[in-house]
Amino acid sequence: MIQFLCGIDEAGRGPLAGPVYAAAVILGDGFPVEILDDSKKLSEKKRLAAEKLIKERALAWGIGFATHEEIDSINILQASLTAMARAFENMTQKMSADALSGISCIVDGTFCPEVPVPCRCEPKADGNYPCVMAASILAKNERDRVMCEYDALYPQYGYKKHKGYPTKAHKEACREFGPSPIQRLSFKI
DSSP states (O other): OOOEEEEEEEEOSSOSBSOEEEEEEEOOTTOOGGGOOOGGGSOHHHHHHHHHHHHHHOSEEEEEEEOHHHHHHHOHHHHHHHHHHHHHHHHHTTSOHHHHHTEEEEEESSOOOOOSSOEEEETTGGGTOHHHHHHHHHHHHHHHHHHHHHHHHOGGGOHHHHTTOOOHHHHHHHHHHOOOTTBOTTSOO
């Protein structure tokens, strides 16, 4: 019998550099869902506040990622699905087999990762299901933090500002300095 709905979403499919991140979240009854939305619709301040509550009050959550090398090797779709499967695995590592058997997943998008529970995908789920909204927030915040760390290592690329997305400034930096050490070489600049 399905008792828990796990939301799964990713962040970072479109950038030219860096990893793709995903999160898996199970929210319990009484979670203040009014603070949630698709991460793209929330300010950084609201995302960070929501993340704190998600991590404190969710029944379970996990984060996973796939590196820029994996993206180049297996393509961005497969890397995104890999990150999602890793997020689910990280979430369930401490769960019993009984608890695991009560989970089903809803994934934002049109493809489902390989997870050992029933899973369905739905475009725009990150705007319709609180658990997917929560996953969207965790994935985006974690990826943004990592890209700021890369900015400290490679400041000439401006990762703190654009997070690796294909902005004019990012493309110009790549032309001037060449690809960064975290560049997705399979992506056209």
